[in-house]
Amino acid sequence: MSRVRKVVLAHDWLNGMRGGERCLDLICQEYPQADLYTLLFRPELVSDAIRNRKVHVSGLQRVPGFRAHYRWFLPLFPMAIESFRVPADVDLVLSTSHCVAKGLVPPPGARHLCYCFTPMRYAWSMQADYFGRNRFKRAVIDRMLARLRTWDRTASERVDRFVAISRHVQRRIEKYYGRESTVVYPPVATRFFTPDERGGHDGFDLIVSALVPYKRVDLAVRAYSQTGRPLKIAGVGTDLAVLKDIAAPNVAFLGHVPDEHIRELYRRCRFLVFPGEEDFGIVPLEAQACGKPVVAYGQGGLLETVVAGQTGLFFDQQTPEALADAVGRAEHVAWDPAAIRRHAEEFSEARFLAGLRAEIAKVMEGPGR
Numbered sequence: 001m002s003r004v005r006k007v008v009l010a011h012d013w014l015n016g017m018r019g020g021e022r023c024l025d026l027i028c029q030e031y032p033q034a035d036l037y038t039l040l041f042r043p044e045l046v047s048d049a050i051r052n053r054k055v056h057v058s059g060l061q062r063v064p065g066f067r068a069h070y071r072w073f074l075p076l077f078p079m080a081i082e083s084f085r086v087p088a089d090v091d092l093v094l095s096t097s098h099c100v101a102k103g104l105v106p107p108p109g110a111r112h113l114c115y116c117f118t119p120m121r122y123a124w125s126m127q128a129d130y131f132g133r134n135r136f137k138r139a140v141i142d143r144m145l146a147r148l149r150t151w152d153r154t155a156s157e158r159v160d161r162f163v164a165i166s167r168h169v170q171r172r173i174e175k176y177y178g179r180e181s182t183v184v185y186p187p188v189a190t191r192f193f194t195p196d197e198r199g200g201h202d203g204f205d206l207i208v209s210a211l212v213p214y215k216r217v218d219l220a221v222r223a224y225s226q227t228g229r230p231l232k233i234a235g236v237g238t239d240l241a242v243l244k245d246i247a248a249p250n251v252a253f254l255g256h257v258p259d260e261h262i263r264e265l266y267r268r269c270r271f272l273v274f275p276g277e278e279d280f281g282i283v284p285l286e287a288q289a290c291g292k293p294v295v296a297y298g299q300g301g302l303l304e305t306v307v308a309g310q311t312g313l314f315f316d317q318q319t320p321e322a323l324a325d326a327v328g329r330a331e332h333v334a335w336d337p338a339a340i341r342r343h344a345e346e347f348s349e350a351r352f353l354a355g356l357r358a359e360i361a362k363v364m365e366g367p368g369r
Contacts, residue, residue, distance in 0.1 A: 004364060007031050008086055010095040010104040013040035013070060014055075017047060018210075019282040020117050023186050024096050025049050026349060027115075027356070031094075037084050037104055039077060040070050056084060074122060075144050078103060078151045086110070092364065095159075103155035113363045114159040115184070115356065118169050118279045119176045120152050153177060161363040163356070165280045166301040184355035185304075188285040188347040192259070195291035195337055196267040204230040204252075205295075205327065206269035208262060208283045211237030215276040216297070216318055221247050223320035229327070231273070234265060266290035271312075271330055274302065275323055281305060284312070289344035291337030295326050305347065309333070311340045 009031065011024050028034070028049040036050070039058045043051040058080040060066050060073055077100045086093065088107045095101040098117035106112045122145070153176070156162075162181035164170040173181045205224070209215045217233065224231040225248035233243075234257040244253060257265065263286075266272065272287035272294045280301035284294045288311050296302045298314030306312040313333070315326035 004091045004360070006087075006090050007034045007092045007094055008090050008104075009034050009036045010081075010093060010097070010101040011036065011038050012097060012099040012101045014038050014046050014050060015040055015042045015067075015070075016045050019186060019280070020096060020098060021046060021050065022189070022282070023115065023352070026187055026353060027094065027096065028053065030353065034094075037081075037086075037101075039080055039100070040067065042067070058083065075148070078148070078155070092360070094360070100152075100155070102159055103151070104158075106158065111160045111363045112158055113161045113163065113360060115163045115165070116169060116173060116181065117165055119156075119172050120148070122148070124149065124152075124172070124176050149176075161359065161366070163359045166304050168301045168304065169279050182359060184352060184359060185347050186280055186282060187349040187352035188282060188289055188344060190289045190345050190348045193263055193266065193286045193289035193344075195341060196264075198267075199291075199337065201270045201292075202268040204232050204269055205271045205273050206265055206287070207231065207233045207235070207273050207275075208257075208265070208286075209233070209235045209237075209274075209276070211235050211239040211243060213239060215239075217243060217275060218246065219275040219318055219320050219323050220273050221251055223324040223327070224248070224251055226320065227324050227327070232265065232269070234262060262286075263290065266292055271295045271327065273323070273327070275318065278302060285344050285347050288312075288340045291341045293330060293333070293335045293340060295323070295330050297323075307343060310336075311343050 025047045035054045037056045040061055041055050041057045060080050081100045081103045082105055086107050090107055090110045093106040093110055093112040095114045097114055099120050102114040156177040162173050162179050164173055164181045164183050165186050167183055170181050170183055173179055207220055209217055211217055221243050228250050231251045232254055234254045236256050266287045267290050269292055272292055274284050274296040277300040285305055294306050294312030296306055296314055297318055298316050308314055313326050313330050315322040
C-alpha cells in the first residue's frame, strides 16, 4: 500500500468472516508479511489471507469458556490488548477496530492508523440492546461501562489518524473521542455479487442478518406474519427461537447460508429488507450489486449507501406497520436493476484499497501525535 518497512495489524477478534473481517482480508493481502494481534483466533473460521501469517493471540484465549462466551470477558479486554509487546522496529500499526484493537500500544516512533468501524458500541451506545433492561443488572454494568469509556477515550489518543467507515461513524468519533477523521467506505465484493442473466425475481423478500436483538429482525417477522408475503431469513443467532415463536408459516428460516447461496438468494429476491440501524451495512450493498432494491430503516450508515427512490426505500419508524407500508410502496416502483448495480460499484474493493493507501501515505508523511 505504501513504502513502509514494517507493519503490524490489529483486529478485535477473529471468529468468523463478517464485514470487518472482509476489510481485514484485503488488508492482509496487501501486507502478507505483517504480524497480526487479536484477542481471539479461530483459524478455521477465517480466510487464508488472514490466517497465513504470524498471529499473536491474547492470554484470554487460554481461559476456559472464553472461546464460546468471549463477550462475557469484556472488562478484561483493555488489559488483554495492552499486554502485547509490539517490536521496536515497527513503522506502522494498522488497527481495524470496533472494540479495543485501537488500544494496541505502538512502539516509540511508530505511527498508528485506525480504520474505525465504530467507537465501542458496548460502552457508548446501544447498551440496552446488548445487556438488557433489568435495573439491578444495569446498575452493575453501568459502573463497568463507565470505566470502559474512560479507557476507550484514553486509548483513542494513541491513534495518529482515524479513518471512519461512514460519515455516521465519523460523527461518533468526533463526539466520543473529540477527534477528526476521514471516510473510506468498506469494500463490497462487486465482482462476486452480480445480477444473474434471468432477471426478475421468485416472489420472496429476503433478510440476511445475524439474529441478535439490535438487528431488529423481529420487526420484519411481525410485519410479514401479518401481511402473508413470503419472507426468507438467512442467518443464525441468539434470537432464533424467539423469532420462530412469533413467525407465521410464510416466514422461512434458512440458518447459516454460504456465500454462493447468499448470492443466489440476492439474485432471486424481490427486495432486501433491512430493519435495523447500522454504522455502514455491507449486506444492502451486496444486494444492490445483484441489482436488487432495499427496504430499510432510514437511519445510520444506510442513508449513505441507499438512494431513496432509485436503489431502495426507507421507513422512518421501527414498527412492523411502517416496515409493511414501505414494502407496499416498493411494490409499485419501477426499479432499474442496472442503475442499482451501478450505484453499488461505487463501493468496490478497488476503491476501498485506493482510499486506504492514500490515508496510510498521509499518516506516514504527517506529524505524529
